[in-house]
Amino acid sequence: MYALYEYVPMRKIKSASFRQLDINRRILDFKDGRNYASRWAAHMMAYCLQCLDLRDVVIVCLPASSQLSYVRRFKRFTKELCRLTHAVDGFSMVTIHSCREKRHLSKERSHISCMSNASIDESIRGRKVLVIDDICTSCSSAKEFISFLSAVGAEVVMAVFLAKTKQYY
Numbered sequence: 001m002y003a004l005y006e007y008v009p010m011r012k013i014k015s016a017s018f019r020q021l022d023i024n025r026r027i028l029d030f031k032d033g034r035n036y037a038s039r040w041a042a043h044m045m046a047y048c049l050q051c052l053d054l055r056d057v058v059i060v061c062l063p064a065s066s067q068l069s070y071v072r073r074f075k076r077f078t079k080e081l082c083r084l085t086h087a088v089d090g091f092s093m094v095t096i097h098s099c100r101e102k103r104h105l106s107k108e109r110s111h112i113s114c115m116s117n118a119s120i121d122e123s124i125r126g127r128k129v130l131v132i133d134d135i136c137t138s139c140s141s142a143k144e145f146i147s148f149l150s151a152v153g154a155e156v157v158m159a160v161f162l163a164k165t166k167q168y169y
Helices: 010-015 018-031 035-049 067-085 140-151
Strands: 002-007 057-061 094-096 118-120 128-136 155-165
Touching: 002 018, 002 035, 018 035, 018 067, 018 128, 018 155, 035 067, 035 128, 035 155, 057 067, 067 094, 067 128, 128 140, 140 155
Parallel strands: 002 155, 057 128, 128 155
Antiparallel strands: 094 118
8 A cells, every 4th residue: 555645634734834735735626526636646646656557457446425526536537547557447337325424524433334335346356456545544444445346356456545644643
């Protein structure tokens, strides 16, 4: 599992540098589905993955809390990233059936599954998969999604995040 940037949580934003504030803004704009941020994220991700041959690899993004959030966040992004890397666009292989509470807002985090409201197309069986998500805090959602993909017969080769939440101790 790899992350391109650090993400500073809002409770610690006062201590962030100008560069970090810019990265946080871009990441949050990406989560909101803004065009420029989707292009920026796809180009940054493609730049970091340029040494890999992804021609037969399916790019799949972690399910969001709703279909609207998933489409807004990842549709343009995966299309552009796959154009740049020649990977297979697996965006349409994930379907969100209902809305669920966002994991980071829930008080019962351990009980909310990222797959509780989603399914994946059976055509993923036997394929190499690159898993992508926006922000990784504990990696529990990514680990759960990777286990789910493995259970349906996909071979997960890597997980990449736009950012990893910076930990303050």
